[in-house]
Amino acid sequence: KITKEQQALMKVVVEAYNRHQIPQDVAKKLLQEQYSEEENFLLLTEMATSQVQVLVEFTKNIPGFLSLNHEDQIALLKGSAVEAMFLRSAQVFSRKMPNGHTEVLEERIRKSGISEEFMTPMFNFYKSIGELHMMQEEQALLTAIAILTPDRPYVKDQQAVERLQEPMLDVLRKLCVLQHPQEPQYFARLLGRLTELRTLNHYHAEMLTSWRMNDHKFTPLLCEIWDVE
Numbered sequence: 001k002i003t004k005e006q007q008a009l010m011k012v013v014v015e016a017y018n019r020h021q022i023p024q025d026v027a028k029k030l031l032q033e034q035y036s037e038e039e040n041f042l043l044l045t046e047m048a049t050s051q052v053q054v055l056v057e058f059t060k061n062i063p064g065f066l067s068l069n070h071e072d073q074i075a076l077l078k079g080s081a082v083e084a085m086f087l088r089s090a091q092v093f094s095r096k097m098p099n100g101h102t103e104v105l106e107e108r109i110r111k112s113g114i115s116e117e118f119m120t121p122m123f124n125f126y127k128s129i130g131e132l133h134m135m136q137e138e139q140a141l142l143t144a145i146a147i148l149t150p151d152r153p154y155v156k157d158q159q160a161v162e163r164l165q166e167p168m169l170d171v172l173r174k175l176c177v178l179q180h181p182q183e184p185q186y187f188a189r190l191l192g193r194l195t196e197l198r199t200l201n202h203y204h205a206e207m208l209t210s211w212r213m214n215d216h217k218f219t220p221l222l223c224e225i226w227d228v229e
C-alpha cells in the first residue's frame with residue numbers, strides 16, 4: 001500500500017531524524033552537574049540550544065524544505081521550534097533512557113524556575129506521548145509534519161508548505177494502519193498530540209516571560225528563534 005516514492009520519502013526523513021541528535025557529551029552533562037535551580041536552568045538552556053541546532057539540520061533534510069521561500073523557512077523554524085523540542089524531549093521520557101537521563105531530565109525541568117501551573121500540562125503531554133509507544137518512523141514523520149505546519153505566523157506561501165506537509169501526512173496515515181492494525185484510531189491520536197502541542201506553545205511563551213522577569217539569560221540562538229531580548 002505504501003508506494004515506492006512514499007518509502008523513499010520516509011527513508012530520507014527517518015535517516016535525517018536519527019542522524020541529527022544532541023551530541024552525547026552534551027546529553028551526558030545532564031547527569032554530571034549540580035542540582036541548583038541556576039545550574040538546572042543553564043543545563044536546560046544548553047540542551048535547548050544544542051537541540052535547536054539539531055532541529056535546523058533535520059529540517060534542511062526534509063524534502064522540498066530548502067526550495068521554500070527563505071523567509072517562510074525561517075517562519076516555519078521559529079513557529080515550530082518549541083513543539084519540535086517538546087516532541088524530542090518526550091522521546092527521552094518515553095525511551096526510558098538506560099543511562100538515567102529520564103529521571104534527571106525530569107528533575108532538572110521541575111527545578112528550573114518553571115511555575116507549577118506549567119508542570120501539569122507539560123508532564124501530561126510527556127505521559128500522553130509515552131503511552132503511544134511511537135516507532136521512530138512515526139516520531140520522525142510527526143516532527144516533520146509539525147515543522148511543515150502551513151498556518152504559522154508570518155508564513156506567506158501557505159500552499160507551498162501544504163504541498164510538502166500533505167505527502168508526509170499520507171505516509172504517516174498508511175504507516176499507522178500498517179503498524180497498528182488493531183488500533184484504527186492511532187493516526188487520529190497522533191494528530192491529537194499536534195493539537196496538544198499548540199497549547200503548550202502558549203504555556204511556553206509564559207515560561208519565557210517569567211524566566212526573563214527573574215533575569216535568566218538565554219543564548220543568542222534561542223533569543224533569535226524565540227524573539228527575546
Ligand SMILES: CC(C)c1onc(-c2c(Cl)cccc2Cl)c1COc1ccc(-c2ccc3c(C(=O)O)csc3c2)cc1
Nearest residue numbers: 022027041044045047048051082085086088089092101109
Ligand atoms: C532554554 C531552556 C531553559 C528551555 O526553555 N524551554 C525549554 C523546554 C522545556 Cl523545559 C520542555 C520542552 C520544550 C522546551 Cl523548548 C527548555 C529546555 O529545552 C530542552 C530541549 C531539549 C532537551 C533534550 C532533548 C533531547 C535529549 C536527548 C536525546 O535526544 O538523546 C538526551 S538529553 C536531551 C534533552 C531538553 C530540554
